[in-house]
Amino acid sequence: MPYVIGIDIGGTFTDAFVADGGGRVAGVKTPSTPPDFARGFLAVLDELSVELGIDTGALLADTHYIVHGTTSTLNALVTGDVARVGFLTTRGHADSIAIMNLEGRYAGLGADRVQDMVRTDKPRPLVPPQLVREIDERIDHKGSVVVELDEEGTRRAVRELVAAGAEAIAVSLLWSFRNPAHEQRVGEIVAEEAPGRYVALSSDVSPRIREYARSATTIMNTQVGPRLRDYLRPLEAELRDLGFGGSLLVMQGSGGCVDSADAPSRAITTIGSVLTGGVVGCTRLADELGHRNVISTDMGGTTFLAGLVVDGEAVSTTSTVLGQYQLNVPMVDVHTIGAGGGAIAWVDAGGNLHVGPRSAGARPGPACYGEGGTEPTVTDVDLLLGIVNPDNFLGGRKQLSVDLAAEAVRTRVAEPLGLSLDEACAAVYAIQNAQTADLVRKVVVTSGQDPRDFVLYAFGGAGPMHCASYAADLEISEVVVPLGPTAAVFSAYGLAASDIVLTAELSAPTNFPPDPADFNAAFGQLRAELDQRLADQQLRFADVDYRSEADLRYTMQLAEVATAVPSGDLDEAGLAGVGAAFGHRYEQLYGKGSGFAEAGLQLITYRTQAVGVLPIRPRLTPVGAAEGGARPVSRRRVFLDARRGWQDAAIHDYRDLAEGHEIAGPAVVEAPTTTVALPEGCTGRVDRLGNLVIRYTQAREDS
Amino acid sequence: MPVIPVAGSEKFANLPVGAEETRRAVGDSLRLHDVASSVVEGLDPLTYEVVRHRLTSITEEMGEALKRMSGSVVVTDCNDFDAAIMDEVGDVVQVGLYNTELAASLDMAANWTLRNRCARPGIAPGDMFLCNDPWVGGGLHQNDTSLFAPLFVDGELFCWTGAVAHQVDLGGVSPGSWSVGATDVFWESLPTPPIKIVEGGEIRTDVEDVWLRRSRVPKLVALDLRAKIGANNVAHERLTALCAKYGADVVKAVMRRTMDDAEQRLRAKLREIPDGSWSSVAHQDSARSGDRGIYRIVLTLTKTDDRLVFDFTGTDPQVDGLINCTFAGLRGGIMPVLLTMVCGDIPWACGGIYRCVEIISEPGTINNCTFPAGIGKASVASGWATTNVATECLAGMLDTHPEHRKRLMSVCCGTWDFALLAGVDQRGGGFVTMLCDSMAGGLGARSDSDGVDTGGLACIPMGRVADVEMNEFAFPMLYLWRREEPDSGGPGRHRGGVGASSCFIPHDSPLGGVHLVVSAPGKALPLAGGLAGGLPAGTQYDVLVRDTDVHARFAAGRIPASLDELAGTTDLVPTHHETDLGPADVYFTHWQGGGGYGDPLRRDPAAVADDVAAHKVSPGGASEVYGVVLDDRGAVDDGATTARRDALRRSRAGLDTEEVPA
């Protein structure tokens, strides 16, 4: 039986999921092993073998491919454990990465920090000044050479950078995406002067207009490329030694994977590697359940992530911000919208109650953890409201202290506001849910959608405790809490079920419509590049799918809108159709009548994505059908709704449930990985895959 | 011709008016929603926080909508716009984190509209009013165009929303509407008092045509009009839903309490600070092209208990030129620093914040001018200078408190370096654009750390500059460089953030060259003052080198890295100037950094060495100003540094007859 495996290595846990072609699946969870994450990788394979009842060698011998989600790239950038990079750029423009379009002072910060402007700062320089060199050369906006490349000066600069300790070289010249000749020649010179050193050219890594983000992307890629290479090569060799004959694939932020041999040259695409697994898992589950539009909400102990699936596809973005730097990295659009269960409830100087954005983090964590935290968090409140069972948190792995939680809420919220403990908890719970609704709404609306057209998926340890409430506020009628056998390793499942996704793009800014011949030639060039890279993956694909888009904008606008382009060569009418599609999408995003076509259109970037569909698609296995009704294991008083106060609620053990069971709120379902709160007015039903599907049986208002 | 008073203009000389008086003026012509104070007092913390958060997110959504829909690079790339929610009389409940000086007088414009338009033509659901008359409010100069919309709930005017953005050109003698030769407002863009441009949800095409007809870029202005309509529509849809869910009274009560809360917290903060008064002065050189005067704004800030009085007595009279500002401009000058330095941790509900503030200013002065004084560049002239003087006074006040002094900054980027390009672009179309590179000014030094290098402007928490490539794609220009300028940050124990420079030539225009309008003061004297002994940031410095050999240098494979490398005729560009750039003319523009904090001789020598390595300070600057001597490898020479500092300390105070050689 051929196997496919997904392995997701996060900062804390390493999850693995395996499926064979015959519908058998298994998942395991082990601790991560920083800084040597490879050790955890091999350990989780052993666990997986035990689960399947075969030895690791036998498992690996029959494994077609392993899809690996790794935090190593992101971790390297966050901790600064990166290669020492020398940077070559056009004379006169080295400061671009220091000026950061000035937005580097606040990019990626929450509104509360932006408002506190005096305390904002730019991050440390990407490259120290002694590792930056400018070279004489210049290409203009048309791609014409204005100043020839100074080859001697380039050689000198490379030698100086190497002498200054550069382990790797990043090259980003102005307008290189229009004419890469100078960059390519610089690449050759680097190879001659510093053979064997990792070198990245911006025209390869990110051939997109706007030099600041292109340079930052190229530099960060160069910082992590050698590290990723040094991580993957020995890992793959070790797998080979153990008998692995398949492909090791690495998950990218785009939600698709790439062969491990190809990954280091475009290492920056893997920074979202572990963030996206959840959304990819949602995409696959949505496919199984027949949901086209899904809001994915992942509320863990320290973060709250939100993403979207529209028409069966994860919504992506072409850029991201990391450490306040702007990066050109195609990514599944995962928004960090909050601090998860660790969000701190506090009272400001004016006597107003707030929840977040500050977080208690993993250390000390919520007060109820008993690890020194004294500030009340959302998790403390969930405990005090009876939603969380102190003896069954994380499947009983962590014992929680009700007293410490109560002390924190009493001293920091209830007493300063003159509220009872219950009132204080109810207020925090309601504020958290309403705020979540605001923030989720912003994510949905900003992408031009209406939340009411979506099903909401809630996972992560804390998500299901709140989802029924924030979904109601968003007027969403159906909520899915994934609780099947894969729930604990949902991201790893997403990895195993992913495809190869390669993206090629090229900026060639021009007024729209351009000459159809130029337009078709640009996409032809991207297609040829992708075909070559697909062949390089050394995999057999069940199918290959190409999707093209063009970033269009109204003349002079900041925001380009990615507009789908039909396959095949287009004539003038076809181009007019693309222009019309842009107008339509624009109005969808920004409102009817907002477009003003008379201002003229411009095409900025061409982009094509190739999806190589892998031959094995893991299927989730149905759980058994219910015999008889769901029977609660106990009852306790819970507070799920401010308008109803404390109520007697049925407590169910998820392991007792089967397909078809229905539970009416007020009730709580305790699962090994999470707790689901079902307020009065909604009903949870177990579907054929073991998920709990929540629907509202009566119209309800925001609690 | 000197400015002479214009009879009939008094109607537009707007000053803030209280809610009571507004209600009286409106009378029976319109029902204004109100809420009993008992509802405000009865709000529970839960409802308050939930609705308040939603109001904040609506303001953000408005800003996003405006920004995405706008066609002006000054809006989309530079965030030179803002959005606000106001109550039924115009008091601002929530302002966006964009250009705060723009939003500082939206209340005045909405309130004036209430008092002057309620009877005829009337204010009805679906109406929106456009205004670019800074005497009325809603902006600092005519380019700042606001669009504000009354929201009706159950037949009552419930609240206002407003969006305001800089329009690139609205007519006047010079492209960009900054008529550098202006002696009065008649040279400039026509100020338009509030006019109903959207009626019953539809654009009035007759009014729109009148509005667009004045502009050199009517398509762009039309797009921005739609962007503002869109922003208001987004807010109205959301606010209507909010009122439906919680009830209009509750939403209004939250608005009231948001303003009360901001007021109470600001008062509480002020009470913690010692009483006192702080005086300062801000200068501007040149009021119009050809003028060689220096003008001043004087401020005495008096803090008594929980109140601030901004007294501008002593400020110069208004001048013949384009640098004056109206009372709206004066408020627009104060509000940005009040928000960023004093209210960094307080909700930006200006309606509440203004209650702690009293302004004393004589009409007819340079930052409270009367019609028809020229105000074409008010936002970055007297408005900005007002910000500078308010920064110094507020910073001095904050410095007396051990906690609050962490949120003071010296003056940020002393002025706006205005450079406008116009002509025919590489695709054969006409264009007008303000070069926004100078958004990347240096921020002022803090009491405990350096100012942020190329960190922005005081008035725009989220400023932004376009990439060189985007400018070269959009406009017929080619940059020789854009870089941070060493020494441009004000020296001090904590250094002001450095400013930067851009240097470019016209490139690829079918005309060969481009038209250039320059208006940038701070050339005769620096405008970003320092604090606690810290020095001002550098001067503004613009140079035009005519008929250079730049193309020969390009052909020889070299990009000039400094003006010294170029042959040609070098002209120092005066503060106000309008000219054409030829194909071989090189334009260099160098904008300002932020002021320093503390005595530069007390700066950690190692920090100076780092600054030299990072090109933030030149070796000469390190020696002359900081008294730090570096060895061949760039490390501090401790002995020589101590000796040099000892000598400088005496010589700079005039104690030794001989100057210390650098």
Add this chain to the structure above:
Amino acid sequence: MTVHIDENLVQDDGGGVSCRHCGAAVGVARQPLRDARVRESDPRTAGPSVRADAGHFADRPVVLRQTFCPGCLTLLQSEIVPGDEPSGRTRAVAVVDR
């Protein structure tokens, strides 16, 4: 109550203002820099950041005016202003008798 006016100056209960670095008396509450040493010089001595001579742009004289602690010569105030107008930079922190 003692008040730190800024990082260089402290005001005592009686309204006396002195240098925080050397203790020298500098002034009193209404005139905190009354006894400080003032020197005017060419603005270009402020450093290389004053790029051009003021005379290119304006007719009035422009000076660098600096104020120093009479004891340790710490720089207390710097301004570059028209030389024909008195300094507009003053402050007066109220004396609080507590």
